[in-house]
Amino acid sequence: MTSPHLPADPVTAAPGSPLRGRVRMPGDKSISHRALIIACLSIGETRVENLLEGEDVIRTAAAVRAFGGDARREGDGRWRVTGIGIGGLAQPEGPLDFGNAGTGSRLMMGVAGSHPITTTFDGDASLRSRPMRRILDPLVRMGTIVERESEGGRVPLTLRGPAETIPITYETPAPSAQIKSAALLAGLNSPGLTTVIEREATRDHTERMLAHAGAEISVEPAGEGRRIALRGQPILRAADIVVPGDPSSAAFALVAALVVPGSEIVIVDVMTNPLRTGLLKTLLEMGADIRLENRRDLGGEGIADLHVTAGPLGGVDVPAARAPTMIDEYPILAVAAAFARGTTRMRGLAELRVKESDRLAAVWAGLVANGIRAEIEGDDLLVHGDGGPVPGGGTVETHLDHRIAMAFLVMGLGAREPVTVDDGTMIATSFPSFLPLMRGLGAGFRT
Numbered sequence: 001m002t003s004p005h006l007p008a009d010p011v012t013a014a015p016g017s018p019l020r021g022r023v024r025m026p027g028d029k030s031i032s033h034r035a036l037i038i039a040c041l042s043i044g045e046t047r048v049e050n051l052l053e054g055e056d057v058i059r060t061a062a063a064v065r066a067f068g069g070d071a072r073r074e075g076d077g078r079w080r081v082t083g084i085g086i087g088g089l090a091q092p093e094g095p096l097d098f099g100n101a102g103t104g105s106r107l108m109m110g111v112a113g114s115h116p117i118t119t120t121f122d123g124d125a126s127l128r129s130r131p132m133r134r135i136l137d138p139l140v141r142m143g144t145i146v147e148r149e150s151e152g153g154r155v156p157l158t159l160r161g162p163a164e165t166i167p168i169t170y171e172t173p174a175p176s177a178q179i180k181s182a183a184l185l186a187g188l189n190s191p192g193l194t195t196v197i198e199r200e201a202t203r204d205h206t207e208r209m210l211a212h213a214g215a216e217i218s219v220e221p222a223g224e225g226r227r228i229a230l231r232g233q234p235i236l237r238a239a240d241i242v243v244p245g246d247p248s249s250a251a252f253a254l255v256a257a258l259v260v261p262g263s264e265i266v267i268v269d270v271m272t273n274p275l276r277t278g279l280l281k282t283l284l285e286m287g288a289d290i291r292l293e294n295r296r297d298l299g300g301e302g303i304a305d306l307h308v309t310a311g312p313l314g315g316v317d318v319p320a321a322r323a324p325t326m327i328d329e330y331p332i333l334a335v336a337a338a339f340a341r342g343t344t345r346m347r348g349l350a351e352l353r354v355k356e357s358d359r360l361a362a363v364w365a366g367l368v369a370n371g372i373r374a375e376i377e378g379d380d381l382l383v384h385g386d387g388g389p390v391p392g393g394g395t396v397e398t399h400l401d402h403r404i405a406m407a408f409l410v411m412g413l414g415a416r417e418p419v420t421v422d423d424g425t426m427i428a429t430s431f432p433s434f435l436p437l438m439r440g441l442g443a444g445f446r447t
Contacts, residue, residue: 011405011424011435013412016312017391018262023437025250027052027077028271029430031205031301033103034181035241036060037111038209039081040069041188044238048079051243055299055429059097060104063189066092067112069199083238086188087115095120095156100127100400100429103178105155105207106135113144114165114189122156126400126426131354132157138170138183142190144228167232174351175324176199180366181230184210184217190232198225202324202404203275209301214237222323244271247316248328249431251279251353252406253438255332257308258288258416264309265441266293270304278326279391280306281335286313286340313340315385318347327351331407334363334383338372339414341387350379362399366408370419393417402426406434413443 027050031376037060051057053073061071061079068081068090068229072080084090089112092376096119098105109132112119122128134152134441136146150156167190180196184206187194199222207228210217216231250270257263272280272292284290289309294301313336326333330352337344352359360381367374369392373384394417396408407419424447427434435445 008423009425010420010422011409012418012420012446013409014418014446015413016414017442017443019257019260019265019413019443020263021441022268023166023253023441024268025245025270026054026431026433028176028246029054029057029248030103030203031209031243031329032057033060033107034082035243036064037107037185038213038236039238039241040064040067040071040083040084041086041111042213042236042238043085043295044083046081046083046238047240047244048081050077051079052246052430053077053375053385054432055099056101056104059099059101060108063096063098063104063108064295066096067118072316080190083236086233086236087195089115089117091117092119095122098123099335100124100426102127102130104153106132106178107181107185109159110139110185113139113159113161114142114186115161116162116163118147118158120156120158126399128155128286130154134173134176134179135182138179139166139186141168141170142166142186144186165232167194171197171199175184175202176351177202177324178207181206184228184230187230187232188215188234192232194231194232195227195229197222197227200224200324201226201275203273209241212241212300213237236351242299244298246267246302247271247279250306251329251332252410252434253441254283254290254306254308255336256410256413256438256443258283258310258313258336259410263308267306267308269303270306275325277299278322279329282316282318282322282326282333282337285316286336287311289312312387315340315342317343318344319348323348323351326443328403330381331359331363331403332410334381335407335411338367338385338411339384339388340385342385344383344385346381348379351383358399359401359404360395362401362404363407366394366396369396370411370415378413389414389416395420395422398423398426400426402430406431409445
């Protein structure tokens with residue numbers, strides 16, 4: 001399956017020399033989306049530094065403008081956002097095309113669905129295939145009317161917000177920061193207390209950034225999860241934001257340096273929020289040589305430099321409870337597991353079936369296409385490695401999924417034979433500088 005907007009552009013990764021160098025990752029994608037949205041709902045001008053300028057985030061910036069805010073690029077990663085305040089959204093003149101931006105579209109559903117306007121959401125073929133019903137359920141309870149939706153609660157869909165949003169207490173049906181965030185963002189425009197209970201803690205960027213902007217929000221432990229309470233209708237004040245380096249983007253260079261013999265790199269200014277470091281913890285359990293240096297704080301988020309040296313890895317059992325802290329990193333973890341000695345079992349991956357593609361099936365197919373033994377048992381993925389270079393030589397179907405494309409290009413750098421992905425165009429949705437950045441470290445990519 002290829003993009004309906006651009007012709008397929010296959011990319012091949014070939015084994016070569018060790019990777020060397022010092023690199024900085026683009027801004028974190030999750031925080032970049034939220035920075036634009038919360039700045040739009042604030043009063044005044046917000047300056048955002050190191051914003052990720054991938055296609056997904058640019059679509060969110062376009063939505064801010066469609067709702068009456070102003071999001072303007074002033075330089076490389078530097079943006080100025082003029083907010084309109086909670087309750088001030090204008091009626092968009094037409095449908096909002098979010099392209100492939102699942103995070104941007106789902107969070108904006110929470111924002112738009114709580115305002116007395118009618119908004120149509122749409123996207124590309126990949127976004128149209130992804131279910132939105134779990135996002136819509138709490139919004140309907142808060143008074144949002146779903147005027148139109150595609151089969152299975154997919155886009156294109158149209159939401160009409162209520163005259164007054166109803167505050168609710170809501171327990172998320174699955175560990176999902178997007179469900180939680182959509183409900184909290186909707187709760188901003190309600191007259192009371194909106195409470196979200198999650199059975200497993202998920203990334204908490206929305207909570208941190210709302211507090212940074214002056215919202216009255218509390219977070220308390222609730223069993224293995226958390227209880228988040230937000231007082232509605234605050235006046236959010238513009239507060240400048242510096243977006244830390246994206247750990248999900250850093251994962252590709254990190255694993256590449258581990259599996260290409262002789263490699264040694266440093267990745268600077270990477271976010272180390274404990275709800276985003278599941279991959280790092282797992283790789284360290286596998287025996288990876290990763291040192292966290294120069295630890296410090298940036299705008300409420302911990303960051304560090306990652307010093308990575310190639311070396312042997314061993315198979316491990318990854319518990320399902322870790323999934324919320326590394327949900328986007330399983331494709332690249334599976335690649336690392338293919339180079340490890342022994343079996344790696346990744347448990348509880350049901351959430352991967354509703355990402356940009358059925359990532360669980362796509363990862364398994366990519367592994368098998370490159371001569372690696374792997375199985376899916378229920379919602380678990382098992383990868384059997386021999387502790388050395390993988391065979392490679394296959395072509396991987398990406399299914400319009402940027403993380404599948406990048407993960408298997410990393411595999412090709414350490415494989416015995418080159419690995420090809422059928423389309424690399426969608427990499428620009430989250431990491432437009434991926435190919436040149438990796439080439440700068442010594443990666444051999446052919447387009």
